[in-house]
Amino acid sequence: MRTDSPAAGSPAGEPNAATWSDLAPWLASRGTDPEFFWIDDDPTIADGQVRRAHSDLIAVLIIETLPEVALGDLLPLLPGGVDLIPDPDLPTRAANWLLSSSIFTTDRIRPVTAAEILDSRGMGTGSVTPLLSKLVDLSVEAAGRPSTGPDDPVAALLDDLAIIARWHVVAGQRRTPLLASLPDHAPTIVHDARRRLDQLTGDDLALTGDQPEGVAAQLDTRIGELAERDRVVFAERRLTRPRIRLESLGERFGVSRERVRQYEARALDELYDWMENSTEAQFMLAAALRAIGTVRPLDELLATLPAIGETVPVTGAPLWRVLTGIGVPFQIDDGWAATPTLDAARETTRTILEEHADRYGVVRLDALDAVTGAAGTPTPSWYADWAGAAGYAVYRGHILTRTSSVEDYAAAILRIHAAPMTPEELVAEFHVERSVRSLVNQMTGDDRFQRVSRTQWGLSEWGGDGYESIRVAIARRLTESGGSAPLADLVDALAVAYDVKAASIVAYAAAPPFRTEAGIVTAAADAAAPRKSPAQTRSLYRVGDAWKLRVAVNREHLRGSGAPLPVAMATALGLAHGEVRHLDSADGEQSVSWTALQPTIGSVRRFVTTLGLDESAEMLLVFTDDGRFEVEPVRAATDPMHDALARIGAPATDDAAVALAALAVAAGLPPDTAAAAVAEAYAARGETDIAALLTGTDRP
Structure with missing residues (x-):
């Protein structure tokens, strides 16, 4: 038994020949068994039949005695980077397993055990033994290429x-x-x-014998040999879009849909059998898988493998379409090729981008190198196209992973732009239409943003002094003047300095947290009470443990913009002036804020879309006491009582007394209020439609 390594130098300066026990060190334990006298022999000079017998025996021993050990550990000299397919000497089942499991190179099979292969569907010892024997042969070749024999x-x-x-x-x-x-x-x-x-020297050798046909020509011949109905059904079901229905083909042939299915299955079986047994087809599949990687544009694949775009004459379709129709471990659609499917490639892309995204959801385009394996090369021009096909927006060489809300989209653009921008400039960069007003509303209540001038916004992380708003400027001047100042002085001082209209300053000075009385502006000791209480506010109802505001769906809702709320709604919610609140909902957080003159609610477009509401349809914005938000459609009703209940979002009932009590409570009245008084209260709120339903009069 040798004790030195195969690479140890010999006296002649040449490396020592490897032995069978070098290829499979665990054979050393059998050195005392007379049947294993050969483990110290050099396998590279063994007779072909002897070498095959020893390789097969080693494969059997791995299966029987070491099935749970990784093959790379059992065969340490197994070379890397070797394709295991195509190989006409491998059983079809073994080749199929290598393809379907994507373990088609020696690098990928190293960590696999014999037990794992045997546990795969359709793989028995008859298929696994030749595969393991091939790995032993590759180890022999790595130790030193064996002679082909002195005779030939x-x-x-x-x-x-x-x-x-x-x-x-x-x-x-x-x-x-x-x-x-x-x-x-x-x-x-x-x-x-x-x-x-x-490494050859001497005269060039001429290739003798007939050259094989290309894959397209072979496939054309094989499809032409199918039974006529099998051929027609294969083309109609596998090569056309949309697929022709089984029933339609059944009517054409005068047979049942199940019979048509049998035609299709028979054609696929015969063509798949051809594909498995064609060396050229296996060459093509192995090359296509390597060329595609995870994803690649179809035109690049065709430039790399021109033959895969050749027409199969009997079908009139390119070879790649016919191969995917038969069933191969890659998909080609919409100008893209991917393994094993486009959906899988998109999911891989999503995972990679999430791993590489910064806090603003921004990723450099070259992060897709991790998807394609193209690291170290110039970023391909098609990366941006693939990002779009995977559902992402691209801006200035970056992929944006968070664009579902206007504020996330704006933050990502500012992060890339690296300089202040106006809301109009930001919205112009969006790949979808969005409202400037909605963007300003959302940035106002988001700590990530800072207003840096009257018209421009930046990111708070950039630092520097933020723009002083009109409200802040009024507060500062009131402090400097001892708590009060003439309104006229404020208008004169601020209109020019802040480039705003005098009317805007007057409006801010009269709204919380200020008050204007007799031309003098002071800080309000408490937030000013709204002009109307919730009970007096039109379309605002108290129903159960929630406040419900009835509104008509408008264009701004459908565009995804924010919308104003009554000041009484802020009172009902206990929302303080200057506060931004995020409510829970079944579709993510919902923002409500009071950072401007009037309270606002963030975009409810996702709710409107889910409910399928069109412009002018009515909906109820529902704010529950436990801090949740939802949107309800105003249900249809056929009689006055149910119509009135539907308008306030109260449960339907046939009990007139229960219905009247619900309508009374919704308007801030005791539940036992008489019908006439309830109608009068709704009329006072400006809701003559509900008042008319209660009195039975015609609505104006």
């Missing part, structure tokens, strides 16, 4: 030339010289053959 040294060279010739035919490059440089995406077996040929 030319045979191995011709095999290498045949491998390269087949590759050029499959790739659609029949006229390319055999010894031209190979592209990186060519299978490893082709690169290995080329490296061996590069």
Whole structure:
């Protein structure tokens, strides 16, 4: 038994030959067994049949004695970067497993155990043993390429030339010289053959025998051999969009839909069998998988593998469409190729972008290198297109992962722009139409933003002095003047300095937290009471443990803009002036704020869209006492009592007394208030429609 490593130098300065126990060190434990006398032999000089027998035995021993150990640990000399398919010597089931599991290289199979392969559907020892034996053979080749035998040294060279010739035919490059440089995406077996040929000396060798047909030509022949109905059903069901329905084809042929399904299944079985047993088709699939990676534009794939775009004459469709119709581990659609599917590629993209996004949801385009494996190369121009196809907005070479709200979108653009912008400029950069007013409302209550001038906004993290609002300026001047100041003086001092109209200053000076009396502005000791209480406010109702505000859906709601609320609504919610509050809802947080002259509510577009409400339809904004928010449609009703209940959002009832009590409470009245008094209260609120329903008179 050898104790030195295979790389240890010999007296002649050449590396020592490897032994079977170097390839599989665990064989050393069998050194005392006479049947394993050969484990100290050099496998690279073994007779072909002897080498095959030993490789098969090692494969069987792995299955029977070490099934739970990773194959890379059992075979430490297994080389990396070798494609395991296509290989005509592998059983079809083993090749199928390598394709379907995407474990088609030696690097990917290293951590796998024999037990895991055997647990896969359709894989038994008859399929696994040849696969493991191939791994042993590759380990032998890595230790030193074995001789092809003294009797026919030319045979191995011709095999290498045949491998390269087949590759050029499959790739659609029949006229390319055999010894031209190979592209990186060519299978490893082709690169290995080329490296061996590069070591040749002497006369060039001429390739003898017939060249194989390309994949498109082979497939054309095979489809032409299908039964006529099988061929028609395959084309109509697998190569057209939308697929022709089974029932329609059944009517055409005068058979049942189940019979048509049988035609389709038979065609697919025969074509799949051809694909599994065609060396050229397996070359094509292996190359396509490597060229696509995770995702790639179809036009780039066609430039890389021209043959995959060749027409299959009998179908009139390109080869890639026919192959995907048969069923291959990649998808091509909408100008994109992806493995195994476009949805899987989008999910991979989403995961990568979330990992790379900064606090504003901004990611550089080159982060997609992690998806495509193209790190170290110039960023492909199609990255932006793929980001859009995956559902993301792109701005100045960056991907935006958070654009569902106007404030998130604006923050991301400011982060990339790195300079203040006006709300109009920000909205102009959105890929969807949004309201400037809504954006300003949302930025006003968001700590991420800072107003840096009268018209421009920036990010708070940039630092610096923020723009002093009219309200802040009034408060500062009141403090400087001892708590009060003439309104005329404030108008004169601020109108020019802040480039605002005098009417705006007058409005701010009269609204909380200020009050104007007899031309003198002072700070209000308490927030000014609204002109109307909730009980006096039109379309605002108290129903159960919630306040409900009835509004008509308008264009701003549908556009996603914020909307004003009655001051009485802020009173009902206990919302203080200057406060921003976030309410819980089934569809995310809902903001309400009172940072301007009037309270506002953030966008309710998502609720309106979910409910399918059109412009002018009525809805109820529902604010519950436990801090939740929801939107209800105003339900339809056919009689006055139910119509009145629907308008205030109260539960339907056929009990007139219960209905009247609900209507009374909704308007701030005791539940036992007489019907006439309830009607009078609604009329006083300006809701003559409900008053008319209560009195039975015609509505004005």
